[in-house]
Amino acid sequence: MTERRLLLGNEAIARGLVENGCAVATSYPGTPASEILAAVASFQKENKLTMHTQWAINEKIAFEIAYAGCQTGLRTAVAMKQVGLIVASDPLMSAAYMGVKGGFIVISADDPGPISSQTEQDSRLMAMMARIPALDPDTPFQAKEMIALAYEISENFKTPVMLRPTTRVCHSRQDVALEKIMQLEREVKFEKDPSRWAATPRFRFHLHNEVEEKLAAIARHKPTEPVCLNPEVKSTRAIISSGVAAAHTKEILKELNLWQTIPFYQVLQPFPLHTDFIAHWIETYEEILVIEEPMAVIEMQLADRHRVQGKVSNTVPSVGELYPENIEEIIGKFTGKKTKKLAIPFAGGRRPTLCAGCPHRASFYAIKKAARGGIFTSDIGCYTLGLNLGAVDTVLCMGAAVSQASGFYHAHKNEEKRPDIVATIGDSTFFHAGIPALIDAVVQNVKFVLVILDNRTTAMTGSQPTPTSGVGAGGEPLETVDIAALVRGCGVKYCKESNPYNFKEFSARMKEAVKYSRETGPAVVISRYPCVIDLARKGEAAEPIPITITDDCDGCAYCIKQFECPALIYHDENEDEKYTTVDPILCIGCGVCLNVCPKGAIVIKED
Amino acid sequence: MTEPIMQQLIISGVGGQGILFVTRLLAEAAIKKGLPVFTSETHGMAQRGGTVLSHFKVGDFSSPLIRPKQADGLLVLKAENIAVHKNFLKSNGWAIANGEHDGKQAAEIPVHNIDADSLAQEIGNPQAANLIVLGFALAKAGKIKAKQGKLFCTMTDIKSVLRNRFGKNKKMLEASLKALEAGYET
Numbered sequence: 001m002t003e004r005r006l007l008l009g010n011e012a013i014a015r016g017l018v019e020n021g022c023a024v025a026t027s028y029p030g031t032p033a034s035e036i037l038a039a040v041a042s043f044q045k046e047n048k049l050t051m052h053t054q055w056a057i058n059e060k061i062a063f064e065i066a067y068a069g070c071q072t073g074l075r076t077a078v079a080m081k082q083v084g085l086i087v088a089s090d091p092l093m094s095a096a097y098m099g100v101k102g103g104f105i106v107i108s109a110d111d112p113g114p115i116s117s118q119t120e121q122d123s124r125l126m127a128m129m130a131r132i133p134a135l136d137p138d139t140p141f142q143a144k145e146m147i148a149l150a151y152e153i154s155e156n157f158k159t160p161v162m163l164r165p166t167t168r169v170c171h172s173r174q175d176v177a178l179e180k181i182m183q184l185e186r187e188v189k190f191e192k193d194p195s196r197w198a199a200t201p202r203f204r205f206h207l208h209n210e211v212e213e214k215l216a217a218i219a220r221h222k223p224t225e226p227v228c229l230n231p232e233v234k235s236t237r238a239i240i241s242s243g244v245a246a247a248h249t250k251e252i253l254k255e256l257n258l259w260q261t262i263p264f265y266q267v268l269q270p271f272p273l274h275t276d277f278i279a280h281w282i283e284t285y286e287e288i289l290v291i292e293e294p295m296a297v298i299e300m301q302l303a304d305r306h307r308v309q310g311k312v313s314n315t316v317p318s319v320g321e322l323y324p325e326n327i328e329e330i331i332g333k334f335t336g337k338k339t340k341k342l343a344i345p346f347a348g349g350r351r352p353t354l355c356a357g358c359p360h361r362a363s364f365y366a367i368k369k370a371a372r373g374g375i376f377t378s379d380i381g382c383y384t385l386g387l388n389l390g391a392v393d394t395v396l397c398m399g400a401a402v403s404q405a406s407g408f409y410h411a412h413k414n415e416e417k418r419p420d421i422v423a424t425i426g427d428s429t430f431f432h433a434g435i436p437a438l439i440d441a442v443v444q445n446v447k448f449v450l451v452i453l454d455n456r457t458t459a460m461t462g463s464q465p466t467p468t469s470g471v472g473a474g475g476e477p478l479e480t481v482d483i484a485a486l487v488r489g490c491g492v493k494y495c496k497e498s499n500p501y502n503f504k505e506f507s508a509r510m511k512e513a514v515k516y517s518r519e520t521g522p523a524v525v526i527s528r529y530p531c532v533i534d535l536a537r538k539g540e541a542a543e544p545i546p547i548t549i550t551d552d553c554d555g556c557a558y559c560i561k562q563f564e565c566p567a568l569i570y571h572d573e574n575e576d577e578k579y580t581t582v583d584p585i586l587c588i589g590c591g592v593c594l595n596v597c598p599k600g601a602i603v604i605k606e607d
Numbered sequence: 608m609t610e611p612i613m614q615q616l617i618i619s620g621v622g623g624q625g626i627l628f629v630t631r632l633l634a635e636a637a638i639k640k641g642l643p644v645f646t647s648e649t650h651g652m653a654q655r656g657g658t659v660l661s662h663f664k665v666g667d668f669s670s671p672l673i674r675p676k677q678a679d680g681l682l683v684l685k686a687e688n689i690a691v692h693k694n695f696l697k698s699n700g701w702a703i704a705n706g707e708h709d710g711k712q713a714a715e716i717p718v719h720n721i722d723a724d725s726l727a728q729e730i731g732n733p734q735a736a737n738l739i740v741l742g743f744a745l746a747k748a749g750k751i752k753a754k755q756g757k758l759f760c761t762m763t764d765i766k767s768v769l770r771n772r773f774g775k776n777k778k779m780l781e782a783s784l785k786a787l788e789a790g791y792e793t
């Protein structure tokens with residue numbers, strides 16, 4: 001009997017890769033795609049598979065490594081979040097023209113909502129721009145099935161293929177049947193063909209021709225045709241959907257007793273949309289409703305627009321995740337079926353916050369004190385939450401903490417009074433996109449401080465290793481890169497390392513760095529202490545310092561506003577008696593708050 | 608013939624409480640019983656101390672999410688979440704909450720409360736409030752009628768899942784079973 005295992009959507013995708021003979025898998029972590037590569041590595045270990053799996057330094061590099069693998073005839077894949085695809089878009093555009101030898105899948109996970117991203121961009125539009133097909137799975141089960149389909153199309157038509165799951169597919173779990181793992185044992189052979197692999201613009205014209213021919217053929221490819229899920233139903237109107245929206249729609253149509261009255265089509269390949277299907281609906285139906293997210297990719301490819309309802313016609317909202325209750329309401333309006341308008345009120349809940357004991361909190365507190373009134377540029381990672389402490393003013397994209405600091409400096413440098421500028425960036429993000437920006441800042445002698453928050457991991461996405469970790473995706477030992485040497489190699493003359501838990505020393509270091517940056521040039525402080533979640537997981541957490549708050553606390557709430565540790569609980573139920581206490585369950589005893597209270601009320605608890 | 612099992616549960620709390628772990632135990636119990644299962648969860652930034660919400664569905668469902676007024680039961684690891692998440696519950700659904708909540712928040716729905724945080728401290732396992740709440744739910748929602756959304760699995764099912772998970776780690780297994788029972792006996 002085949003084993004049925006509870007798999008996260010991302011694990012189902014990983015399983016699909018190993019079942020279909022993927023020999024090279026690469027990724028850079030990013031929610032909601034982070035678990036894919038880790039799961040490939042774990043299936044590799046479990047089944048002793050011969051393959052290469054790796055976390056790359058960024059998505060562009062991950063893409064290029066996996067792409068070269070397919071140029072040798074192997075089946076390969078690269079996984080990332082939608083924002084990462086933009087970083088990898090340079091090789092994506094070009095690889096689409098050059099085509100593939102072995103099958104190559106680009107997995108780009110979208111995040112309608114957005115739940116954990118900067119934007120609600122649609123990777124299917126990137127597929128359209130790059131001129132490659134995109135598949136859109138509705139469940140973990142279908143995501144796994146689509147990997148086989150994607151390799152088949154990729155090798156048949158010699159093109160990269162995109163698999164575009166969304167957060168609800170990536171982060172739902174389903175019981176999925178495990179099938180046999182295929183080891184293809186292909187010959188690894190790179191055949192030189194400079195007119196393709198190193199094509200100059202003149203040859204690119206021919207390659208573009210090929211791409212358009214491939215797309216026209218893929219738009220007639222039977223296995224990925226839209227499927228009518230209730231083919232016996234006849235009507236003048238129909239509903240078309242793809243991805244998780246199709247999964248919601250299917251369930252809702254059944255519950256509203258519409259399954260027998262309204263034809264429902266699921267699109268498996270939103271781009272290129274099948275030519276025959278476009279003709280079919282025009283002949284068969286007077287009006288159709290298209291439900292998809294986050295953008296109107298299927299809808300845009302449908303001709304005869306006045307008969308199409310969707311995002312463009314404002315029938316389906318263009319912003320935010322399509323919850324099943326929204327879809328129920330839209331279907332109700334389209335079919336004339338009465339539905340109750342129901343919604344979970346948006347109540348915000350608790351805002352995310354840096355963990356109790358997080359070393360970033362100590363760094364931010366010291367940064368604020370060292371550069372009062374300064375401009376604080378920051379970046380993508382847990383430390384974005386330095387916002388809560390008022391120590392983060394800007395978050396643009398990966399690596400922009402450094403280049404925006406340069407930008408703010410150049411904008412202010414001819415002014416009489418120039419604010420201090422302190423940029424914060426995590427270790428993983430610094431490697432990803434911070435290094436070129438730092439070299440630029442050195443060359444331009446930008447007067448700012450860069451604090452590299454080196455917690456030895458990619459914490460936000462679930463503790464993936466960084467180039468300083470010395471381990472790979474499967475826990476195998478790897479080489480390491482020394483951040484301080486790298487910073488000095490970029491030409492930075494002031495570079496000091498300090499532990500933010502040694503708060504007094506760290507604060508002094510910050511003040512010194514700010515002074516240096518005012519007078520001389522770029523200064524870098526490497527704030528080094530491991531992520532406390534990681535330490536706890538490894539059983540290496542430091543001995544806790546027991547903390548208590550004395551009667552000297554007058555309820556001024558300075559610690560709550562300025563330090564914002566979730567283990568400090570503020571009591572203001574009674575107007576005359578406000579005070580702070582320590583939550584003994586949340587507090588990990590880092591002891592940094594001993595430096596915070598202006599009244600000296602936070603102290604070590606004596607037995 | 609009995610009706611096929613179709614059950615929808617909402618499990619909510621804040622980051623770090625082990626919401627995903629409870630969801631996972633229930634899902635594994637479903638698989639052991641040969642039932643199709645579908646869950647949906649929050650990852651990434653939302654996990655850092657923010658509100659965490661799990662959707663859990665057993666039976667022939669195609670969507671990973673639960674619509675308002677469709678859940679048979681509500682397991683709330685932070686009672687303050689009742690105010691918002693009660694909207695997922697059917698009119699005759701059940702709710703289990705850890706801690707005290709404002710009576711107004713729960714208006715119209717009967718809530719079984721348990722002080723799992725104190726209980727967890729008492730049994731010397733402050734991280735185990737999630738299992739205590741699960742044990743309590745197994746006791747309360749295991750005894751009601753099928754029509755009122757009787758929980759699809761039993762104490763025995765969950766214990767067997769825990770044994771599978773912690774087979775080699777006797778210490779973890781015992782601590783987990785102890786917490787589960789502490790909730791069940793309350």
